[in-house]
Every structure is written in structure tokens, then in C-alpha cells.
Amino acid sequence: MITDDAAGAFFKAYGVEPAGLWAAPGRVNLIGEHTDYNEGFVLPFALPQRTIAAVGPAPAGEWTVCSTFEDEPVSFGLTEPGEVTGWAAYVAGVVWSLADAGHQVPGARIAIASEVPLGSGLSSSAALESSVLTALIDLGGLDVPLEKRPALAQRAENVYVGAPTGILDQSASIRCQEGRALFLDCRSYEVEQIPFDLAAQGLAILVINSNAPHQHVDGEYGARRKSCEDAARLLGVRALRDITGDQLDDALARLDDEVMRRRVRHIVTEDDRVLATVKLLHAGRVREIGPLLTASHVSMRDDFEITVRQVDLAVETALQVGAYGARMTGGGFGGCVLALIDSDKAAEVTAAVEEAYAGEGFTPPTAWTVTAGPGATRL
Numbered sequence: 326m327i328t329d330d331a332a333g334a335f336f337k338a339y340g341v342e343p344a345g346l347w348a349a350p351g352r353v354n355l356i357g358e359h360t361d362y363n364e365g366f367v368l369p370f371a372l373p374q375r376t377i378a379a380v381g382p383a384p385a386g387e388w389t390v391c392s393t394f395e396d397e398p399v400s401f402g403l404t405e406p407g408e409v410t411g412w413a414a415y416v417a418g419v420v421w422s423l424a425d426a427g428h429q430v431p432g433a434r435i436a437i438a439s440e441v442p443l444g445s446g447l448s449s450s451a452a453l454e455s456s457v458l459t460a461l462i463d464l465g466g467l468d469v470p471l472e473k474r475p476a477l478a479q480r481a482e483n484v485y486v487g488a489p490t491g492i493l494d495q496s497a498s499i500r501c502q503e504g505r506a507l508f509l510d511c512r513s514y515e516v517e518q519i520p521f522d523l524a525a526q527g528l529a530i531l532v533i534n535s536n537a538p539h540q541h542v543d544g545e546y547g548a549r550r551k552s553c554e555d556a557a558r559l560l561g562v563r564a565l566r567d568i569t570g571d572q573l574d575d576a577l578a579r580l581d582d583e584v585m586r587r588r589v590r591h592i593v594t595e596d597d598r599v600l601a602t603v604k605l606l607h608a609g610r611v612r613e614i615g616p617l618l619t620a621s622h623v624s625m626r627d628d629f630e631i632t633v634r635q636v637d638l639a640v641e642t643a644l645q646v647g648a649y650g651a652r653m654t655g656g657g658f659g660g661c662v663l664a665l666i667d668s669d670k671a672a673e674v675t676a677a678v679e680e681a682y683a684g685e686g687f688t689p690p691t692a693w694t695v696t697a698g699p700g701a702t703r704l
């Protein structure tokens with residue numbers, strides 16, 4: 326059990342039992358990719374896979390963190406962004422973010438264990454931040470309402486670690502609920518919990534990790550983001566979220582750059598697809614979201630250009646063997662695909678994707694079915 330791993334790692338490192346265990350999940354984004362930093366809509370749900378932080382007290386101003394994935398514990402005091410580097414920066418960043426917001430962060434010893442695959446687009450970084458953030462808030466009795474927490478964790482990642490990601494990942498890890506997908510407006514941070522009970526309809530989401538090496542992720546992510554921000558400026562709007570579907574043709578006609586036009590088309594159509602998906606889920610018409618998922622993939626492949634051959638192949642293959650829809654999930658350039666399938670088809674789809682990968686000489690994929698789990702919590 327992953328909880329035993331975290332508690333065991335805590336005892337091994339510090340020679341005492343932890344004061345408690347806190348869990349925060351990885352996430353998949355059902356639909357709405359790269360829309361978060363365009364102040365648009367996203368629809369993630371929490372994975373059953375979680376990161377566990379076993380945490381106990383330490384003297385004021387002292388923090389130590391170890392991870393089952395790392396050899397050495399890292400200790401630090403109050404730091405400024407950039408002082409702690411490497412994996413522990415995600416933890417030092419959370420401490421800094423809370424302190425910078427004026428909170429008295431309690432000193433702590435922390436041991437981390439995780440079931441979320443690292444660097445696969447399932448947001449192990451947000452799971453790490455959110456587990457530690459939740460633990461420090463509880464341990465210190467800090468007054469931080471749930472809706473304010475994602476932005477604090479995001480600042481840790483944006484400012485301290487230096488990764489310019491949107492609010493999606495931390496919102497999902499902190500605010501998702503079991504059996505629900507989280508409809509999030511990334512401008513107002515308003516959320517709506519959308520019923521997402523696949524099992525009742527004989528359906529499942531299969532997550533297929535392409536295991537493709539991540540390449541140029543940070544640079545490409547930054548380039549996409551800049552392209553969107555430049556386009557918003559040229560179009561005279563605060564963010565691309567302000568262009569609606571019926572204004573799209575007019576907006577595109579006002580842009581000279583062909584690449585920028587495609588980037589804008591992805592964001593505007595993707596926001597519409599999120600809204601359409603929410604409507605269908607509300608109506609209980611879950612199968613019918615399939616074509617929206619697939620259209621989202623095509624848009625990421627052709628317009629936003631963030632897919633790689635392995636993820637395209639997983640999508641194509643899943644559709645060929647009967648998935649209702651399939652798309653890459655996460656920032657892109659590798660990572661995972663999700664496919665909406667009849668729940669008794671998981672083995673068949675997995676085998677087909679494995680065979681297709683073997684045929685093109687790719688590292689084998691890893692696939693498993695998931696349900697919507699709970700957000701960050703004390704155990």
C-alpha cells in the first residue's frame with residue numbers, strides 16, 4: 326500500500342511516526358487542453374493514483390523532505406524562489422508560496438510516496454504540491470479556503486520551480502470530487518461538479534501511457550502560450566477565452582499569420598467542446614461525448630501541433646477497435662491518451678495498442694482503466 330510506503334519512509338528517515346498522512350491525486354483532463362492559461366474552460370477528474378505525504382512537526386523555520394523516488398532527504402529554511410532546486414523545489418515552493426501569502430507555515434518533516442507516474446502528463450507535480458500544501462495547512466491550522474489553494478500551489482510551480490503552467494493541474498488535484506468531473510472556469514475559478522459515473526453506463530476510461538520520451542516540452546509549451554497571448558493582443562481581447570465560436574471566422578480573418586490562426590482555432594473550438602461535453606454529461610448522454618474527445622485530439626494534432634506519433638497511434642488504434650472517442654490528455658509532446666470504451670473492452674483495446682506500438686518499434690505502452698477519485702485530503 327502506498328500509504329504504508331509513505332509512513333514507512335517517514336519512520337525510516339526520522340525515527341518516529343508521522344503526525345498524519347495526506348493524499349492528493351494525479352489527474353486526467355477529460356477535455357479542454359491548453360485552455361487554462363487562455364482563461365477558458367477545462368474538465369479534469371482526479372485519478373485513483375495518489376501522492377501521499379507523511380508529515381510530522383519540526384522546529385519553526387525548518388523543513389526536511391524525502392521521497393521514495395530519491396536517495397537523499399533535502400533540508401531547507403525559509404527560502405526565496407530558485408534557492409532549492411531539483412525535485413524538492415516543488416516542496417520548498419509550497420512553503421515559500423504560503424509564507425509569501427502571509428501565513429505562518431509550521432516547520433515539518435515530510436516523506437513522500439507516489440503512485441502517479443512522473444512526467445507522463447498525469448500531473449505528479451501538482452499531486453506533490455497539493456499533498457504538501459494540504460498537510461501544512463492542516464498541521465498549522467492555517468485559514469486557507471479550498472478555492473484559494475490551487476493558486477498557491479500554482480505559484481510554487483510557476484514562480485519557485487519556474488514552470489509556466491496554468492491553473493488546471495492544481496485545481497484538479499485539490500478540488501475534484503469522487504464520481505465527478507470538475508468543470509472549471511479558469512477566469513473566475515468558479516467550479517461545477519459534473520456527475521461522471523461511467524460504471525453505471527457500462528463505460529470506462531482507459532488511460533494509455535505512451536511512454537514516449539518527453540522532448541522540448543518546456544520550450545514548446547512556452548511557445549504555444551506566447552502565440553496565444555500575442556493573438557489575444559492583436560485581437561484586442563484580454564484572453565482567447567473572449568473569442569466565442571461564432572466570432573471565430575471573423576477573428577481568424579484579422580490575423581495574418583497562418584500558424585497563429587491555427588493556434589487560435591484550437592483554443593476557441595476547444596472551449597466550445599468543453600461546454601458541449603458538460604451539456605452531454607448533465608443529460609446523462611456519456612457515450613455521445615466520444616466524438617468531442619476525438620475532435621479535440623484532431624485539433625491538438627493539426628492545429629495546436631502538440632502530439633507525437635505514439636499518441637496519435639494510440640488514438641487511431643483505440644478508435645479502430647471500437648472506442649467511442651479518444652484523445653491525448655495533458656500538455657503534450659508525449660504523455661497519455663484517454664479512450665472512452667465499453668468497460669469490457671479494456672483488454673482488447675490495450676492489446677491492439679500494444680501490437681500497433683510493436684509494429685512501429687516503439688517502447689510498449691502502459692494502460693489501465695480509471696474512475697474519478699477524490700481530491701486532496703487528510704487520510
Ligand code: ADP
Binds near residue numbers: 453
Ligand atoms: P508531471 O506533472 O506531468 O508528472 P512534471 O515534469 O510537471 O510532470 O513533474 C514531474 C516532476 O515532479 C519530477 O521530475 C519530480 O521533480 C517531481 N515529483 C513529482 N512527484 C514526485 C515524487 N513522488 N518524488 C519526488 N519528486 C517528485
Ligand code: MG
Binds near residue numbers: 448449450451494
Ligand atoms: Mg506537472
